[in-house]
Amino acid sequence: MRSCEVLIVGGGPAGASAAWKLRRAGRDVLVLDQARFPRLKLCAGWITPEVVRDLQIDIAAYPHRFLTFERMHLHFKGLHLPVRCVQHSIRRLEFDAWLLERSGAPVLQHSVRSIREDGGGYVLDDQFRARFLIGAGGTRCPVYRTLFRELNPRATELQTVTLEHELEYDWRDPNCHLWFFEHGLPGYAWYVPKQNGWLNIGIGGMAERIKASGRSIHEHWARLTAKLDRDLVRGAHYEPAGYSYYLRGRVEVVRRGNAFIAGDAAGLATRDMAEGIGPAVRSGLAAAEAIVSGAEYRLGAVTGASFGGGMASRLLDWAMTRGAVRDAA
Ligand SMILES: Cc1cc2nc3c(=O)[nH]c(=O)nc-3n(C[C@H](O)[C@H](O)[C@H](O)COP(=O)(O)OP(=O)(O)OC[C@H]3O[C@@H](n4cnc5c(N)ncnc54)[C@H](O)[C@@H]3O)c2cc1C
Numbered sequence: 001m002r003s004c005e006v007l008i009v010g011g012g013p014a015g016a017s018a019a020w021k022l023r024r025a026g027r028d029v030l031v032l033d034q035a036r037f038p039r040l041k042l043c044a045g046w047i048t049p050e051v052v053r054d055l056q057i058d059i060a061a062y063p064h065r066f067l068t069f070e071r072m073h074l075h076f077k078g079l080h081l082p083v084r085c086v087q088h089s090i091r092r093l094e095f096d097a098w099l100l101e102r103s104g105a106p107v108l109q110h111s112v113r114s115i116r117e118d119g120g121g122y123v124l125d126d127q128f129r130a131r132f133l134i135g136a137g138g139t140r141c142p143v144y145r146t147l148f149r150e151l152n153p154r155a156t157e158l159q160t161v162t163l164e165h166e167l168e169y170d171w172r173d174p175n176c177h178l179w180f181f182e183h184g185l186p187g188y189a190w191y192v193p194k195q196n197g198w199l200n201i202g203i204g205g206m207a208e209r210i211k212a213s214g215r216s217i218h219e220h221w222a223r224l225t226a227k228l229d230r231d232l233v234r235g236a237h238y239e240p241a242g243y244s245y246y247l248r249g250r251v252e253v254v255r256r257g258n259a260f261i262a263g264d265a266a267g268l269a270t271r272d273m274a275e276g277i278g279p280a281v282r283s284g285l286a287a288a289e290a291i292v293s294g295a296e297y298r299l300g301a302v303t304g305a306s307f308g309g310g311m312a313s314r315l316l317d318w319a320m321t322r323g324a325v326r327d328a329a
Pocket of ligand 1: 012204264277
């Protein structure tokens with residue numbers, strides 16, 4: 001049996017952020033991830049300045065692709081609104097591996113299957129024991145499933161479904177484009193360029209409402225790529241893949257004994273833009289802080305709105321979720 005003080009299940013942004021903070025405080029941490037890093041993570045790879053700040057990333061020293069947009073082109077039913085901004089893109093394959101390595105925590109490739117409480121601590125798969133446990137295993141996190149699912153059931157009306165493809169492409173437009181609610185899609189499509197000729201194309205929306213509309217996400221994808229082929233992205237060959245995660249609903253219990261959940265495991269993506277990296281980072285850091293200093297682990301500082309919660313943000317939230325169950329906090 002291998003023992004440590006803190007076991008982290010999942011080495012994505014939530015787990016790597018927690019590991020980084022814990023290691024800086026000199027804590028004995030082990031990260032378990034079923035994948036071997038660098039690993040594929042379906043994601044547009046848009047990150048906000050808050051992510052850069054929270055993780056104290058020195059952009060000039062970041063060793064991989066990092067692109068800063070000066071504009072976001074928002075499209076809505078034929079209207080085009082170019083908005084000045086400072087937002088960034090990274091490739092998740094690179095970013096996640098770098099974050100995890102930077103944390104300085106040991107990482108073991110292991111798929112966690114069973115979790116049991118044992119004398120105030122936790123035993124995983126009868127192989128690992130720890131006093132603290134952080135569940136950062138994304139949508140299918142085993143810590144969520146075993147210890148939190150009954151306390152925090154996920155709201156199906158907040159489930160998103162996505163399709164995306166990241167490809168090598170010699171793009172001309174270095175800024176991000178977003179198309180909202182096209183052809184009745186309860187969500188949006190994106191064009192997110194990456195530094196040095198990579199590009200992420202994708203589409204995402206609320207799963208239940210797409211199903212109820214009688215259209216599939218694949219039909220929306222076909223329309224998107226046909227449109228791109230006429231203008232922004234000519235002659236590309238796509239092999240899209242899909243993944244599902246949850247927008248923030250009523251997340252009431254994020255700590256149980258010495259077990260915590262963070263990031264997608266807790267279902268924390270923002271309600272207006274389905275942004276998940278920032279909330280994963282913030283919640284991972286907050287869980288680590290609770291272990292380091294004994295602070296209460298709360299989601300108060302983890303934003304549920306990418307556009308700041310003002311009028312535009314609330315309208316987008318409504319258009320996406322139709323006012324589905326909200327966080328009780
Ligand atoms: C198509 C798409 C586009 C997106 N675009 C954006 C975007 O542009 N910007 C943004 O902010 N957010 C975006 N998101 C959301 C964002 O990707 C997630 O919210 C974010 O990755 C959550 O981070 P996490 O650390 O909680 O989970 P993850 O990044 O999913 O990491 C979880 C880790 O846990 C591991 N794991 C899972 N189960 C086990 C197990 N049993 N044992 C051991 N390890 C396990 C996995 O291998 C994985 O490495 C997008 C999501 C999708 C699907």
